[in-house]
Amino acid sequence: MYSLTFFVPPDHTESVLEALFAAGAGRIGEYERCAFTVRGEGRFRPGAGSSPFLGVPGRDEKVPEDRVELVLADGLVEPVLAALRSAHPYEEPAVYLVRLDDRCVGGRQA
Secondary structure: OEEEEEEEOHHHHHHHHHHHHHOOOOOEOOEOOOOEEEEEEEEEOOOOOOOOOOOOOOOOEEEEEEEEEEEEOHHHHHHHHHHHHHHOOOOOOOEEEEEOOHHHOOOOOO
């Protein structure tokens, strides 16, 4: 099992989640479509050669973002990451993928 965390503009949270659920993410035991979302503020400065979804190259930016967390099984890493990259509006989304001890997800495989 893995924990996947990413940051996304609030207006795109649902569409990105739908793509990840369709790829098989968010299953915990007998539950489907499991995710956690919290609103925060993202900070970044796009580089000169960037093509940012939000902001202007060379200028510090602060934007509202949702932090989204969900789990996925071993065999789904590549299709879920592909779905995330395809559905996410950012040129370079920040993504954290962490392997979990099976005891951390309800004590059973998702």
